[in-house]
Amino acid sequence: MSNLKNTVGSLTRLAGRSLKDPDVAIEQEHVSCKLVDVDGQVGAEVSYQGKKEQFTATQLTAMFLTRAKQTASAELKLPVNDMVIAVPAWYTDAQRRAIIDAAEISGLKILRLINETTATALGWGITKTDLPGPEEKPKRVAFVDIGHSNYTCSIVEFRKGELKVISTAYDRHFGGRNFDKAIVDHFAAEFKEKFKVDINENPKAKLRVVAACEKLKKVLSANAGAPINIESLMNDVDVRGFLKREELEEIMKPLLERCTAPLEQALAEAKLKTEDIDTIELVGGCTRVPALKSAIQDFFGKQLSFTLNADEAIARGSAFACAILSPVFRVRDFSIHDICNYPIEFTWEKSAEIPDEDTSLTVFNRGNVMPSTKILTFYRKQAFDLEAKYAKPETLPGKMNPWIGRFSVKGVKADEKDDFMICKLKARLNLNGILNVESGYYVEDMEVEEPIEGEDVSFEQQEPSQSELDYERESKRPKIMASADIETQAMDTDKEPKTRKVKKQVKKGDLPLSSGTASLDVQAIANLSEKEHSMIMEDKLVADTEDKKNELEAYIYEMRAKIDEEYADFSSEEEKTKLKEKLETSEVSYNSLILVNAPNTDSISHRTGSTTRARTPPRPSTNPRSTRSAPSAAPSPNATSTSSKRSAKPPSRPKKKPPRRSAPSKKPSSRPSKSRPPPPPQQPRWPPSVRSRRRRTPRCKMHRVLVLD
Numbered sequence: 001m002s003n004l005k006n007t008v009g010s011l012t013r014l015a016g017r018s019l020k021d022p023d024v025a026i027e028q029e030h031v032s033c034k035l036v037d038v039d040g041q042v043g044a045e046v047s048y049q050g051k052k053e054q055f056t057a058t059q060l061t062a063m064f065l066t067r068a069k070q071t072a073s074a075e076l077k078l079p080v081n082d083m084v085i086a087v088p089a090w091y092t093d094a095q096r097r098a099i100i101d102a103a104e105i106s107g108l109k110i111l112r113l114i115n116e117t118t119a120t121a122l123g124w125g126i127t128k129t130d131l132p133g134p135e136e137k138p139k140r141v142a143f144v145d146i147g148h149s150n151y152t153c154s155i156v157e158f159r160k161g162e163l164k165v166i167s168t169a170y171d172r173h174f175g176g177r178n179f180d181k182a183i184v185d186h187f188a189a190e191f192k193e194k195f196k197v198d199i200n201e202n203p204k205a206k207l208r209v210v211a212a213c214e215k216l217k218k219v220l221s222a223n224a225g226a227p228i229n230i231e232s233l234m235n236d237v238d239v240r241g242f243l244k245r246e247e248l249e250e251i252m253k254p255l256l257e258r259c260t261a262p263l264e265q266a267l268a269e270a271k272l273k274t275e276d277i278d279t280i281e282l283v284g285g286c287t288r289v290p291a292l293k294s295a296i297q298d299f300f301g302k303q304l305s306f307t308l309n310a311d312e313a314i315a316r317g318s319a320f321a322c323a324i325l326s327p328v329f330r331v332r333d334f335s336i337h338d339i340c341n342y343p344i345e346f347t348w349e350k351s352a353e354i355p356d357e358d359t360s361l362t363v364f365n366r367g368n369v370m371p372s373t374k375i376l377t378f379y380r381k382q383a384f385d386l387e388a389k390y391a392k393p394e395t396l397p398g399k400m401n402p403w404i405g406r407f408s409v410k411g412v413k414a415d416e417k418d419d420f421m422i423c424k425l426k427a428r429l430n431l432n433g434i435l436n437v438e439s440g441y442y443v444e445d446m447e448v449e450e451p452i453e454g455e456d457v458s459f460e461q462q463e464p465s466q467s468e469l470d471y472e473r474e475s476k477r478p479k480i481m482a483s484a485d486i487e488t489q490a491m492d493t494d495k496e497p498k499t500r501k502v503k504k505q506v507k508k509g510d511l512p513l514s515s516g517t518a519s520l521d522v523q524a525i526a527n528l529s530e531k532e533h534s535m536i537m538e539d540k541l542v543a544d545t546e547d548k549k550n551e552l553e554a555y556i557y558e559m560r561a562k563i564d565e566e567y568a569d570f571s572s573e574e575e576k577t578k579l580k581e582k583l584e585t586s587e588v589s590y591n592s593l594i595l596v597n598a599p600n601t602d603s604i605s606h607r608t609g610s611t612t613r614a615r616t617p618p619r620p621s622t623n624p625r626s627t628r629s630a631p632s633a634a635p636s637p638n639a640t641s642t643s644s645k646r647s648a649k650p651p652s653r654p655k656k657k658p659p660r661r662s663a664p665s666k667k668p669s670s671r672p673s674k675s676r677p678p679p680p681p682q683q684p685r686w687p688p689s690v691r692s693r694r695r696r697t698p699r700c701k702m703h704r705v706l707v708l709d
């Protein structure tokens, strides 16, 4: 709480956006640091190594992923390089690319991005052995996830070995934090009236009230009423209040009225009725709110199911997705058919020779299966460009730029007879929900003798990765997409004759492509990776320095005690005084170090706002990038950030204070016998490398920007 201006949150909601996006303005209300524009992308301005510095949301996400990687590696005691990341279903191409860029910056390979409710569905279905067979009526499940800021409902059909997302609907601004805000507003008014304090004038006081209100909300999920008490909230005033569950429900009424909208939309898009849904599975922290549960239950008219861990369902599903894509694990075959949530169109300039040519076409409609490949055919005599963009910008989150990418097709020329070259472009909406024109080639119409049985590979091979085969099977069905210009990859089949002459388009060569998308270029990724790496080293330096300071302090206290007790009989008064002086000198220099780089750490929860202060923290909390996922640093599951803070004064220490950490193992193992000479007093030992590194310890309040979400 003491480092609000350096604590960044809401990364999922900031990545891939620009500062002028109205959604970012909403996020600023929930993020205590200043959001700024960094080269067209939203970023945060924080104090790093004593200087103001700006980091883009992509960089901040990379920092978070680095931390996640370190935590996973420490837990598994193995290096972690591959990852599946779950993202909101409403993510656009640019947001997905930003997450992939962040992963690359942090040195991770993304196996896939998976939509959050799809990950939940995978975790639910992959272990089921009683799913209907391929010809039977599928089992239909509605997955409802209400978290801190998002509300998503996906309707998914399950058959043996597969799940198919039929529809996904969401409210991007509905979650626990909206409930918290309603409660905070209620108490802000009450405190102003009763205690004459206005928390809106004091950010720290407001944050404390937000934390207390979130706690209160949780208590009210299981109790009929709960108190709120905050000591010395502001101006030395203590505040208190009480809220009954009925009052809470009254406060939440406008929100509760919105809670069926995503359910209605998901059903409408799936063309289903509530009675068609077999199971309604709830996940997400906010589904514990009784009023929400009963509103959802009333809507569906049947019992809700809570068989998944509300907090971990997405992570568990993502772990299964990881295992499916990993060569190391053997997982039951399970295909995942997701859908595209925004229609994508291609536009191009009209060819001078074809005056009646269309200049745009929607290639992937909303609800199109994902991943999926479409072949676009162009008749051209020279190089040309095409652009991909979202066809309905008004459906995108906030004010996202609908532009996806520009693709230039080279190597196009008229043939010997000055006829058009038939150019085929492979547009692919991949596993991650990202669109690319992956390759281009040209074909010629030819009459060929074709064997009827067996595979025809002359047209083109799909590029199936194991997990995508089902989609490819789907897209191989003969299908003309639009005005004969776009076709899925299709083969004719006719079982009667053994061979036949057919007119076919035969691939003659490749067309080079270049593209510009929202992804960072290779050089930018390399530069940011280097910066990330140097910050990791800075973190390590701070943590190592802290360890050494702890060791030194432990040694000083231990040695002082031993001089007067264990070694008392073996040394003269003069020796003792000399040794004590040396210890004193070491302690003084140690304390002056504390002045420079005090290990005073606050751990803040962005959700609970609860502050735990460790004056002399163990190593994990000295790393200012501790996050809620840190196994030993996070005091609550919601704790998301920590920060180092310089003390105003050197801490005064009692002479015989017990060591902060267990004493080093170098100490004498048993009491020395009287006949043996006493062991020579040890000087505090700083390995030279540590000494020199210590001098370079950054004189900063905070070493790394702390990230959450």
Ligand SMILES: Nc1ncnc2c1ncn2[C@@H]1O[C@H](COP(=O)(O)OP(=O)(O)OP(=O)(O)O)[C@@H](O)[C@H]1O
Binding pocket: 146, 147, 148, 149, 150, 151, 175, 176, 177, 214, 217, 218, 219, 221, 283, 284, 285, 286, 287, 288, 289, 310, 311, 607
């Ligand atoms: N017992 C409870 N009663 C009421 N609300 C709760 C309870 N436990 C957790 N919550 C709320 O659930 C929310 C956190 O849920 P969750 O962890 O699913 O969110 P998230 O996935 O981090 O956020 P997002 O919505 O952005 O996906 C918080 O607002 C928290 O206050």
Ligand SMILES: [Mg+2]
Binding pocket: 116, 145, 146, 147, 148, 150, 284
């Ligand atoms: Mg969530």
